[in-house]
Amino acid sequence: MTRPFSAVLTSALLMATPAFSFDINNMNRAETEAFGAEVRAYLMENPQVIMDAVNTLEERQAAAQAQSDVDMVAVNAKDIFEDPTSWVGGNLDGDITLVEFTDYRCGYCRKAVADVEKLIKTDGNIRFIIKEFPILGEASVASSRFAIAVRILHGDDAYKNAHDALIAHKGGVGDASLTKIARKLDLEAAPLLEKMNSDEVTQVIADNHALAQRLQISGTPTFVLEDRMLRGYVPFDGMQQLVAEARKD
Template sequence: MALCLFLISGANAAETISPDQKKAFEGVIRDYLLKNPEIIAEAFEALQKKQKIAEADASRAALQSQSAALFNDPESPVAGDRNGDVTIVEFFDYRCGVCKRVHPIVNTLMNGDRKLRRIYKDWPILGPESVFAARAALASRAQGKYLPFHNAMMKARGKLDKNAVFKIAEKAGIDLPRLVRDMDSASITNILRRNYQLAEALKLNGTPSFVIGGKILKGGRDLETMRQIVAETRAGK
């Protein structure tokens, strides 16, 4: 009864309630929760569901507003079928261990499904060496070497400093003096700036991150999970 009266009376009643009434009310609430602790679990579960729905709605809105930047940036490297029915957008950092582990998984997915399109979003977030590596990779596009250079960088283990990046570039058949010149271009600076802004708009919090259809995936996934997500995207789920 005390609980009902308090809820009905509203905020104004809270200002006039006496200390004794307040203490009594708090005692009623405490006793009720102690006798029915499942109420707390139910409330927490309801809150989690509400938050997930809100997050899903926010993700859909962000994907819609950022669609052009995600899927139609002419300066983003692309692999697979450029007219594919499902697009995988990948945000990565060359110094990210999980990115390197998931790289062959995505390659296997692409090799087994010729209708997929893959868009690469260089997103160097792990320090200056990551930025250097990303600039080198993007500069390699001018020599038509982005994909072999990217794959070699993802396979590389150990420290990925300037010397390591240049050794990988040489093995990929890249003209180093030209690469160094191209790395400092305003175009590459703008690509990275757009990628940072896009990741922020999508509320990404680390690499790797993927966008497949209407889903944002944070972190790595196994092959079967990614195949399932592609299938669901094709089915319009």
């Protein structure tokens, strides 16, 4: 259980001032009030102590989260990096693998598309995996179902075209709009509309949601870069720097 900040602060102050030899838990009311006044006076004169404590706490929490992410990725590595139901592009023999959990109705996922494509193109040595992770309602689910159906029936190239069309689509999502997208991609709509509601497609989405739960992913976009998790949108320059750091590890 996390200790209250006041308790942490009190402990720190006592350790910093060995002259205090009394038991703080057994002070009477007057002693408690006096001690509280001394602590308050000290903090008013040295407010940076509070910021230093907060910064240290945040650094420790970030380090703990990073290690937890590394552990979760290691445990789930096969499902993250070797899942046969997920589209794989970029350099298939790349020395770095980047995985994206995405939702077609997510504004930041749409924003990330150009940055990710630029990263993959300019780097030339990144293997890129897309995980269908619809979490923003029925339109998201229908879009993912359609994309997965396209891959099952027509392969990886057709899937990428469908993915790009869906991520750019701004209207409603239903049989009519999906039929229109299929026609633009020179695909027959009827078999896709039937396949998208199949148990096979449902299982892919269910497996991705189960994997996301194990990885404590609750939002999109979320990226897995080797053994590191990036929760949220990362601009091109930031992603490029993270890839460089991953190569050094």
